Amino acid sequence: MSCNRECVLVSGGAGYIGTHTTVALIEAGYDVVVVDNFSNSDASAISGVEKIVGRKIAFHQVDTCDRDALKRVFEQHGFNSVIHFAAFKAVGESVADPLKYYQNNLVSFMNILDLMKEYQRPNVLFSSSATVYGDTDTLPVTEESPRQPAMSPYGNTKQIAEDVLRDCCRAYDAIYGIALRYFNPIGAHPSALIGELPRGVPNNLLPYVTQTAAGVRQCLSIFGNDYDTPDGTCLRDYIDVVDLARAHVAALARMLHHGMKDKYEIFNVGTGNPVSVLELVNSFIEANGVDVPFKISGRRQGDVPAVWADTALANKELGWKTERNLTQTLRAAWAWEKHLRNID
C-alpha cells in the first residue's frame, strides 16, 4: 500500500510524544504509518489514538534496530518524511547499562537514515532534548548556546545522533533534517485517551506527582531545596505534550514546503517560562483540588539547577507558539492518571 496523501513514517509512534504527534498529524491531514516495538508502551496506545481520530491507523510492530523489518516498511509505504521518536529515555538506566542505550538509540537512527538514503525519502525530524545543553550558565538557552559534555549515556546518544544527522545532511544531497530539542514534556491529550505510560516507579516529576495524588505512591520526594534559585528547587521549562506535538507538524510543514534555510536545522521546543519543582507541585494541587504529600530530600545526582528555553527561533521560523497554559496541562495530566486508575 502506498499513501495517497502526504504520508509520514512515525517511529516510536506508540510512545508518549509519538501518540500525541500522530494525532496532531492526522488532524492536520497527513497519512501516518506508525512503527513501534512496544518496548515502553502497548497496543492500548494505538487504540487510544484510533479512538481520538475515529479511524484505524497503519501500524507495524517493528523494532527500528531490525533493519530488514524496517526495510519492509519502507518498501510497503510511500512516505517522504520520517519522524523518529523510537529511543530509550531513562537517564539512570543509561548510566547502569550504557551499551543498551548506545546500541538501541544509535543503531535505530542510523537504520532510518540509511533507508531514507536508499529509498530516497528526504525528510527527517529527530527527537532531541534540552539535555544536550547540560549544566549551562546562559539562560534562557538559545540554539546557539554551546552544548556541554553529556551527563549520561542517554544524553550522549542525543548529542551523537544530532551530529550524525548534521553530517548526513551535509554529505547527502537528498537528506534534510530538523532536530527538535524538547524541554520537559508533560500533560496528556485533553480526551484522556492517550498519555504517558510510565513503567514501574516514575523517574520524571509529573508522573510521580499524579501517581502520588492517585495513592499509588505514598509521598513525593522533592530532590533538593538548596539550589541557587528563587525557592531553592530546580527550575525547568514544562511544555505541554499537545503543544509539543503541534511543533512537529509545524516543522514538518517547513520541510515539505521548502521553507528550510539550511539542510539541517535545530529548534528549541519549550514555553520559555521557568517553573520550579515546588511551583509545579503546588500548581498541580491547586488546579486539581487534590492532595499530594511531599517531603524535601537530598539533591538527585546529575540534576542541573536551572534550564529553560529561548523559544524565539521556533516562534519565528516555525510559526509555532504554545497554546495551553499550565493549569490546563496539569488538569489533563490528572485526568489521564484517573483514566489509567479507573478513578472517578
Ligand code: UDP
Ligand atoms: N524531581 C523531583 N522529584 C521526583 C522527580 C523529579 O524533585 O520524584 C525534580 C528533579 O530533581 C528536577 C525536576 O523535578 O529538578 C524535573 O525532573 P524530571 O526527571 O521530570 O526531568 P529532567 O529535567 O531531569 O529531565
